[in-house]
Amino acid sequence: MLIECVPNVSEGRRPEIIAAMSDAIRRVPGARLLDVSSDPSHNRSVFTLAGDATAVESAVLALAGRAVADIDLRTHRGEHPRLGAVDVVPFIPIEGATMADCVALAKKVGAAIAERHGVPIYLYEDASANPARKNLEDIRRGEFEGLAAKMATPGWAPDFGPSTPHPSAGATVVGARMPLIAYNINLATDRLDVAKKIAAAIRHSSGGYRYVKAMGVALEDRGIVQVSMNLTNFEKTPIFRVFETVKHEAARYGVAILESEIVGLVPSAALTGAAEFYLQLGRFSQDQILETRLRRAD
Amino acid sequence: MLIECVPNVSEGRRPEIIAAMSDAIRRVPGARLLDVSSDPSHNRSVFTLAGDATAVESAVLALAGRAVADIDLRTHRGEHPRLGAVDVVPFIPIEGATMADCVALAKKVGAAIAERHGVPIYLYEDASANPARKNLEDIRRGEFEGLAAKMATPGWAPDFGPSTPHPSAGATVVGARMPLIAYNINLATDRLDVAKKIAAAIRHSSGGYRYVKAMGVALEDRGIVQVSMNLTNFEKTPIFRVFETVKHEAARYGVAILESEIVGLVPSAALTGAAEFYLQLGRFSQDQILETRLRRAD
Numbered sequence: 001m002l003i004e005c006v007p008n009v010s011e012g013r014r015p016e017i018i019a020a021m022s023d024a025i026r027r028v029p030g031a032r033l034l035d036v037s038s039d040p041s042h043n044r045s046v047f048t049l050a051g052d053a054t055a056v057e058s059a060v061l062a063l064a065g066r067a068v069a070d071i072d073l074r075t076h077r078g079e080h081p082r083l084g085a086v087d088v089v090p091f092i093p094i095e096g097a098t099m100a101d102c103v104a105l106a107k108k109v110g111a112a113i114a115e116r117h118g119v120p121i122y123l124y125e126d127a128s129a130n131p132a133r134k135n136l137e138d139i140r141r142g143e144f145e146g147l148a149a150k151m152a153t154p155g156w157a158p159d160f161g162p163s164t165p166h167p168s169a170g171a172t173v174v175g176a177r178m179p180l181i182a183y184n185i186n187l188a189t190d191r192l193d194v195a196k197k198i199a200a201a202i203r204h205s206s207g208g209y210r211y212v213k214a215m216g217v218a219l220e221d222r223g224i225v226q227v228s229m230n231l232t233n234f235e236k237t238p239i240f241r242v243f244e245t246v247k248h249e250a251a252r253y254g255v256a257i258l259e260s261e262i263v264g265l266v267p268s269a270a271l272t273g274a275a276e277f278y279l280q281l282g283r284f285s286q287d288q289i290l291e292t293r294l295r296r297a298d
Numbered sequence: 299m300l301i302e303c304v305p306n307v308s309e310g311r312r313p314e315i316i317a318a319m320s321d322a323i324r325r326v327p328g329a330r331l332l333d334v335s336s337d338p339s340h341n342r343s344v345f346t347l348a349g350d351a352t353a354v355e356s357a358v359l360a361l362a363g364r365a366v367a368d369i370d371l372r373t374h375r376g377e378h379p380r381l382g383a384v385d386v387v388p389f390i391p392i393e394g395a396t397m398a399d400c401v402a403l404a405k406k407v408g409a410a411i412a413e414r415h416g417v418p419i420y421l422y423e424d425a426s427a428n429p430a431r432k433n434l435e436d437i438r439r440g441e442f443e444g445l446a447a448k449m450a451t452p453g454w455a456p457d458f459g460p461s462t463p464h465p466s467a468g469a470t471v472v473g474a475r476m477p478l479i480a481y482n483i484n485l486a487t488d489r490l491d492v493a494k495k496i497a498a499a500i501r502h503s504s505g506g507y508r509y510v511k512a513m514g515v516a517l518e519d520r521g522i523v524q525v526s527m528n529l530t531n532f533e534k535t536p537i538f539r540v541f542e543t544v545k546h547e548a549a550r551y552g553v554a555i556l557e558s559e560i561v562g563l564v565p566s567a568a569l570t571g572a573a574e575f576y577l578q579l580g581r582f583s584q585d586q587i588l589e590t591r592l593r594r595a596d
Contacts (some may be wrong), residue, residue, distance in 0.1 A: 004588070034426045034591045094588065159431055176459050179588070186580075259580035268566055269588045274573035279541050281485075282557035290302070290392065291566045291589060292479070294348055 003102060004050045004092040004179065006106070010069050010082045012038040012045050017070045021047070022269050024062040030055030035265070043078025044087070048095065048265065053105050060089055061128045062171075068117045072168040073144045083147060084119065084138050084170030091127075092175045095268065095295070102176035107159075108233030110174040113127055117169065120151065121160040128159075136173060144170045145213035160220035178211075180241035181231040181270055185237060185246050188256045192218045198249045202227070202242060209245075211237035224258060234267070240274040268292075301336040301389040301400060302348045302477065303358055307365050310336040310382045315368045319345070328353030333563070341376025342385070346563065351403050358387055358407050358418075359414070360552055362470070370466040371442040381438050381445060382417065382468030384465075389425075389474045392565065393593070400474035401425045405457075406415045408472040412459030415467065418449065419458040420570050421481040422473035434471060442468045479529040481537060481560035483544050486554045493523035496547045500525070500540060507543075509535035521555060522589050532565070563587065566590075 010016050018038055025033045025047060035048040048061055064086050071085035082156060089109065091102040103126055110121035124131050128134045132155065143148045147165045150156050157163055158171065165171055187195055195216030202208040203215075211233035225247055247257050269286060276284050287290050303319050309315050316336055323331045334347040347357055369383035387407065389400040400426055408419035418544050426432045430453065435588060440448045445463045449453050455461055463469055465554065485493060493514030498504045501512040508530035514523050525544055529537060567584060574582050584590050 002592070032592065034588075050588075237516065239577065240573075255579055259578045261580050262333050262582060262586060264586065265588045265591060266586055268570070271570045271573035271587070272566070273539075275569035278576040279572055280555055280557045282559055284560060285452055288560060288562065288564055290332075290563045290564050290567070291350075291593070292331060293563060294300070295589070295593070 001052045001096040001101070002050055003097050004048065004106065005056045006090055007049075007060060007063055007086060008088040009044065009047065009063070009071070010050055010073065010076050010078070010085055011071050011085050012043045013040050013066070015065075016022050018045050019141075020070070021045070021063050021066045024066045024095045025049055025059045027060040028055055028062055031059035033059075039080070040237055041119045042080035043076060044082065051099070053101065056182065056213050057105060057112075057242050057262050058111055062116065064113050064119075068119065068166070068169045071295045072170060073170045074230045074242040076144070080169075081143050083144055084120070084166070085168070085174045086113070086172045087135060088124075089174045090125065091174060092179050093129050093176075094179070099126055099176060099178070105230055106174045106176045107210055110172070111160045113172055113174070114158075117166065117193050118162055119169050120158035120162055120164070120171040122171060122173045125174050125177040127175040136206065139173050147171055178233040179258060179267050179270075181239065181266050183229045183231050183242070183260065184263065185227045185229070185243065186219070186222075186260040187250055188228070189225060189253075190218070190223050191253070191255070192225050194250065194253045194255055195227050196255075198246055199227050199229075201249050202229075209237040209242065210241060211226070211284065220243045220270070231270075234270040234273070238277070239270055240277045243274075255275050299350045299395045300348055300393040300397070301354050301395050301403065302346065302352055302392050303354045303362055304388055304390065305345050305347075305358060305384060306386040306509065307343050307345065307369070307485055308341065308371065308376070308385050309362070309365070309369050310341045310376065311338050315364075316343050318360050318368070319343070319364045322364045323347055323357045323424075326353055326357040326360055326408065331357075339376070341374060342378045342380065350398065352394070354389070355403060355410075355529070359410055362411050362415065362417075366464070366467045370394050371468045372466060374442070378394070378592035379438050379441050380468075381442055382464070383466070384417070384468045384470045385435060386422075387470060388423065389473045390477050391474075391526070395558055397424055397474060397476075404472045404474045404535070409458045411470055411472070412447055412456075414465065416458035416460055417467050418460055418462070418465045418469040418506035420469060420471045421457045422471050423475040425473040435560070437471050437491075445469055454568055476531040477565050479532055479537065479564055481527045481529050481540070481558065482561065483525045483527070483541065483558045484517070484520075484556040485523050485525065485548055486556040487523060487551075488521050489553070490514060490523050491553070492548065492551045493525050495551075496544055497525050497527075499547050500527075500543055507535040507540065510540060529568075532568040532571070536571050536574045536575070540574075
């Protein structure tokens with residue numbers, strides 16, 4: 001069983017604190033730290049780790065212990081919105097694990113952080129049964145500075161932990177979601193209106209695909225425009241369908257696709273799914289991929 | 299470093315002998331046995347294993363020890379052509395290993411089999427510097443029964459070992475090659491002439507792509523025809539280019555592609571290469587694939 005976890009922590013400037021958090025994860029047997037990205041202007045670090053449920057649980061609790069001890073939101077400044085020292089903890093099914101496994105893990109880890117550190121926990125995405133508290137942006141609105149007032153408002157009691165913020169560590173949002181793919185399509189034009197119209201056509205919020213967030217942006221140094229997207233469930237809204245739709249919509253304006261790009265990590269299945277579609281592969285199984293077989297034999 | 303090895307052994311009928319050979323591989327630390335396929339009518343078994351150079355070397359030598367002890371070509375019958383008890387041993391670079399690494403490993407293992415068991419060794423494919431002895435079919439022509447006469451012919455002294463066949467174990471062909479992909483495209487027609495014409499258009503032997511072997515066959519139970527292929531170097535002749543060429547050639551006869559299929563294992567890079575092509579991915583690296591990163595972190 002393989003579960004990915006991508007904790008976002010409100011510290012992106014002090015290297016020794018970031019290193020101590022990385023070490024806390026690495027010391028957990030079976031937890032593999034795949035990536036650490038720190039952004040000083042956001043004052044935020046994103047850890048990508050993977051392992052079985054037990055390893056990932058221990059790693060997140062070890063990370064939370066360090067973060068709550070070392071980070072004080074009362075003096076924290078940065079461009080990125082945040083609610084707590086450990087800001088967001090999503091669990092993501094990768095292989096041999098279901099979304100239900102990740103929801104169960106999110107609740108277990110959320111309850112443990114609340115009990116050990118007295119930090120209130122909000123569940124989100126698939127781990128939340130409350131429609132008003134599925135979306136991360138809705139939960140985080142008001143940020144740390146507005147948290148005490150928000151928690152006193154009806155409907156905003158936390159899922160675990162105290163009914164007031166932790167003085168220095170705020171609150172933590174814990175949940176389960178599918179892998180997120182950051183996917184951009186560059187158009188062979190400088191017409192920003194075309195990128196914006198295509199983004200509106202494909203994103204969920206304005207009538208497009210259920211699991212697409214999109215906006216049109218200008219890449220001014222290159223003299224082109226881009227449809228910049230997050231694909232939030234590549235199984236239900238696959239990357240190839242989004243690509244083909246953008247291509248057709250662009251053709252409507254006499255515009256061609258210059259290239260597309262995946263930013264950061266992508267699950268193998270998202271790409272092999274595209275190969276299956278375009279090559280019209282029948283009866284194909286992920287077990288036929290040599291590397292999948294190798295992982296099974298480990 | 300990850301090297302794959304696919305030894306073909308002339309035993310496909312006695313389960314206890316096949317199990318003993320599998321066990322010999324499994325007992326080697328670091329050698330992972332991914333698949334064993336035995337064909338009684340061919341009287342042949344194909345082992346797929348992987349590991350670093352040291353583990354793969356030890357596993358092949360352990361397998362050869364059992365095969366030479368347990369298999370007697372003088373009484374062996376089967377539909378598949380064969381030269382020896384251990385018939386063919388290809389080494390295949392998968393990750394962090396080059397073709398040169400696999401050529402060096404083939405020579406080392408070939409020399410060791412010759413020395414330990416007195417079996418003559420012919421190098422083939424990339425491990426052979428002799429153009430007349432690169433192709434497996436050329437080396438195997440005449441089979442075990444014609445081997446003594448062939449070895450006495452000028453130009454057929456082995457690369458390692460004695461100048462006459464091993465009495466019961468014949469000779470072994472050892473080499474290095476790229477992963478082989480068994481790839482079929484089914485056409486929405488029962489016209490065998492169309493499949494044969496397309497196969498002729500795309501295969502190397504009649505003017506097609508350098509790394510494609512192809513033939514047209516009828517799938518009589520389904521009432522359709524198939525272009526049946528081996529892709530012998532997916533980096534230089536990629537799967538998507540073959541697919542698109544078959545599609546264009548079929549359109550010439552008013553025929554559509556029904557589906558394609560990959561038989562057996564395929565390296566992840568062959569499929570992600572197709573995704574890169576069709577999605578016009580720029581600046582993409584295999585390191586962006588989550589599962590690749592996980593293997594690195596092991």
